[in-house]
Amino acid sequence: MSIDLTSQLKKSFSPEILDIINMAGEIARDCGFPLYMVGGVVRDIMLGRRNLDLDLVVEGDAIQLATLLSKTSRGKILVYPQFGTAKFRCPHITLDFATARSETYSQPGALPTVSPGSIEQDLLRRDFSINAMAIALDIDHLGELIDPCGGERDLNDAVIRVLHGQSFIDDATRILRGIRYEQRLDFHIEPITQGLMMRDAAMLATMSGARIRRELELIFDENKPEKPLKRAEELGVITYIFPLLRVNDGVLSKLQGDRHRGLPVPHAVCFSLLAHGLSQDDGDAFVKRLKFNKEISRAVKDTIKLVEQLSFFHDPLAPSDVYERLRDYSNHAILTCALLSESKIAIDHLYLYLDRLQNVKTILDGEALKQMGVPPGQVLGEALWELLRVRLDGKVETRQEEEAWMSLWIRDHALGG
Numbered sequence: 001m002s003i004d005l006t007s008q009l010k011k012s013f014s015p016e017i018l019d020i021i022n023m024a025g026e027i028a029r030d031c032g033f034p035l036y037m038v039g040g041v042v043r044d045i046m047l048g049r050r051n052l053d054l055d056l057v058v059e060g061d062a063i064q065l066a067t068l069l070s071k072t073s074r075g076k077i078l079v080y081p082q083f084g085t086a087k088f089r090c091p092h093i094t095l096d097f098a099t100a101r102s103e104t105y106s107q108p109g110a111l112p113t114v115s116p117g118s119i120e121q122d123l124l125r126r127d128f129s130i131n132a133m134a135i136a137l138d139i140d141h142l143g144e145l146i147d148p149c150g151g152e153r154d155l156n157d158a159v160i161r162v163l164h165g166q167s168f169i170d171d172a173t174r175i176l177r178g179i180r181y182e183q184r185l186d187f188h189i190e191p192i193t194q195g196l197m198m199r200d201a202a203m204l205a206t207m208s209g210a211r212i213r214r215e216l217e218l219i220f221d222e223n224k225p226e227k228p229l230k231r232a233e234e235l236g237v238i239t240y241i242f243p244l245l246r247v248n249d250g251v252l253s254k255l256q257g258d259r260h261r262g263l264p265v266p267h268a269v270c271f272s273l274l275a276h277g278l279s280q281d282d283g284d285a286f287v288k289r290l291k292f293n294k295e296i297s298r299a300v301k302d303t304i305k306l307v308e309q310l311s312f313f314h315d316p317l318a319p320s321d322v323y324e325r326l327r328d329y330s331n332h333a334i335l336t337c338a339l340l341s342e343s344k345i346a347i348d349h350l351y352l353y354l355d356r357l358q359n360v361k362t363i364l365d366g367e368a369l370k371q372m373g374v375p376p377g378q379v380l381g382e383a384l385w386e387l388l389r390v391r392l393d394g395k396v397e398t399r400q401e402e403e404a405w406m407s408l409w410i411r412d413h414a415l416g417g
């Protein structure tokens with residue numbers, strides 16, 4: 001082994017976290033349960049990357065171990081008996097405890113059947129060699145690396161390698177995971193793995209919408225989401241997520257962030273950017289396929305409609321015209337269109353609405369207008385809108401100005417007796 005993992009562990013975590021890890025290691029030894037840190041955190045410790053997602057695997061009873069740890073330290077635990085797992089939370093960190101297991105898949109894409117197993121079996125069921133390593137934590141073996149699949153070699157060679165030829169058939173989301181790791185770490189997918197990805201990409205079409213959506217969200221959460229998406233398009237994978245979906249450079253550049261506000265792009269906007277070129281019917285099918293919640297569904301559908309109207313915003317407009325055109329659309333759809341538009345004036349109009357106009361309120365409310373003589377019903381609605389319109393356009397500011405304007409409106413409309 002080329003890396004001294006004990007000192008690497010010390011460098012990776014604060015003293016408080018190391019105390020908890022040591023405590024867990026002592027309890028594990030006392031119980032006779034070998035305990036390991038596994039998966040992404042091991043990969044990141046070896047790469048010197050920060051990762052506080054601590055997955056621990058026990059050859060023994062994970063719930064018992066986590067319960068004992070919570071009694072010895074100031075943490076709280078959540079227990080999931082149906083999965084044999086437990087979450088231990090303390091102020092600095094969350095540790096996820098699971099019992100080592102082996103897995104078999106009854107059919108492609110289904111959830112696996114699990115049974116207790118050794119740490120090696122637990123590692124062999126995983127996605128890529130770089131994610132299939134463990135570091136021993138029980139105090140007598142602290143820092144020992146368990147690496148049955150050549151993960152350390154692949155980390156050194158900057159390679160993403162799948163563990164066996166059936167892996168993407170068992171779980172096609174791993175295709176997207178592999179691309180995500182490759183692009184995040186600046187690694188490369190080795191040729192056999194890439195061949196299997198392309199061979200099995202069609203399996204993505206059999207995955208549940210929720211699982212595909214989750215993988216896309218993980219991509220959107222990357223520092224540079226455009227890189228894995230571009231790679232997925234190059235490998236011909238995107239079309240199996242949804243047949244009419246295409247990601248071109250224009251869309252990819254928009255995923256990099258909402259520069260106007262210096263904010264990351266919300267998931268609803270990312271999905272809307274991907275879907276904006278679809279027809280309304282295809283947009284509806286996309287929404288169904290990925291089982292979006294109400295918020296994202298609305299964003300996607302509204303975007304498809306609003307994109308068709310963008311030319312309206314290319315001309316100089318009164319703020320109230322901008323407001324009237326946009327008030328029924330979701331903010332996510334408006335932001336998506338602001339990101340997509342190439343017209344400075346349209347972009348300004350869309351952000352004007354998002355940043356200011358949508359929050360404008362009149363001072364006088366319906367009750368005040370009724371007292372001034374506006375009858376309830378349709379006329380009242382019209383009066384409130386006309387008053388809001390002049391406020392949006394900056395023609396009234398104070399309550400007195402609103403009252404004066406409203407009195408004239410009432411007179412002109414021969415209301416109020």
Ligand code: CTP
Nearest residue numbers: 039040041053125126127128131132171173174
């Ligand atoms: N895993 C897997 N197959 C999957 C999902 C997860 O084998 N489809 C395994 C991998 O060993 C992975 C671990 O479970 O490392 C934890 O999963 P997750 O938290 O999703 O992965 P991380 O590697 O921690 O990823 P990230 O750095 O993106 O959080």
